[in-house]
Amino acid sequence: MSIKYIATSQLPTPWGVFAMHGFEDTETGKEHVALTFGELDTNSAILGRIHSECLTGDALFSLRCDCGFQLQTAMQNIAELGQGFILYLRQEGRGIGLLNKIRAYELQDAGANTVEANEQLGFKADMRQYDMIKPMLAQINVTRVRLMTNNPRKVKAMQQEGIEVVERVPLQVGKNRYNEAYLKTKSTELGHMMSEYHFNDEQS
Numbered sequence: 267m268s269i270k271y272i273a274t275s276q277l278p279t280p281w282g283v284f285a286m287h288g289f290e291d292t293e294t295g296k297e298h299v300a301l302t303f304g305e306l307d308t309n310s311a312i313l314g315r316i317h318s319e320c321l322t323g324d325a326l327f328s329l330r331c332d333c334g335f336q337l338q339t340a341m342q343n344i345a346e347l348g349q350g351f352i353l354y355l356r357q358e359g360r361g362i363g364l365l366n367k368i369r370a371y372e373l374q375d376a377g378a379n380t381v382e383a384n385e386q387l388g389f390k391a392d393m394r395q396y397d398m399i400k401p402m403l404a405q406i407n408v409t410r411v412r413l414m415t416n417n418p419r420k421v422k423a424m425q426q427e428g429i430e431v432v433e434r435v436p437l438q439v440g441k442n443r444y445n446e447a448y449l450k451t452k453s454t455e456l457g458h459m460m461s462e463y464h465f466n467d468e469q470s
């Protein structure tokens with residue numbers, strides 16, 4: 267894994283102006299992004315999110331998952347607090363890529379759940395790797411985090427990378443009639459902590 271910092275620009279959003287830092291993984295050619303908001307107080311744990319790319323949820327308004335809602339809420343929470351970060355990692359479809367995710371959705375349309383669909387395609391349920399996190403966080407001066415996630419395996423993966431996660435901040439948003447079964451599978455089979463949902467009926 268070789269992560270190279272490339273450049274920083276402003277990113278104005280509905281919640282405020284973030285700074286956008288671009289990175290290249292020179293081994294895979296993947297282009298990752300870190301967003302930061304405000305002056306990060308490096309003496310304290312920083313509120314942040316490690317977000318895995320989901321073109322369908324983040325950009326195409328899909329209701330099949332909760333990704334877009336989580337991203338928006340995380341950016342809003344950070345802006346309201348006045349400081350924080352998002353790592354936007356290009357590991358689409360839990361690491362299987364966009365086209366394989368569409369294949370997996372096709373199998374889910376025919377009755378498989380999200381884990382079974384991956385397995386029918388010959389993939390593990392979750393193929394993501396997190397070794398880009400450490401050099402990206404080092405570039406933005408973050409070592410201790412309050413991580414917005416429902417996924418305890420993500421917390422563990424970060425700790426294995428040497429990042430101190432002082433708190434897991436739940437991020438349960440965006441449940442609707444199209445993603446209800448998917449969220450349930452995440453909680454029963456992938457270990458996500460999804461005890462209470464914020465039901466968003468206007469979106470369903």
Ligand SMILES: Nc1nc2c(ncn2[C@@H]2O[C@H](COP(=O)(O)OP(=O)(O)OP(=O)(O)O)[C@@H](O)[C@H]2O)c(=O)[nH]1
Nearest residue numbers: 318319320331357358359360367370380415416417
């Ligand atoms: N293979 C596959 N990937 C999916 C599916 N639905 C969403 N994804 C991908 O799953 C990733 C998001 O992972 P999640 O398991 O939803 O959440 P997480 O990042 O582990 O945990 P949180 O931090 O709580 O969001 C994104 O890369 C999505 O593209 C699916 O049905 N199949």
Ligand SMILES: [Zn+2]
Nearest residue numbers: 320323331333
């Ligand atoms: Zn998604």
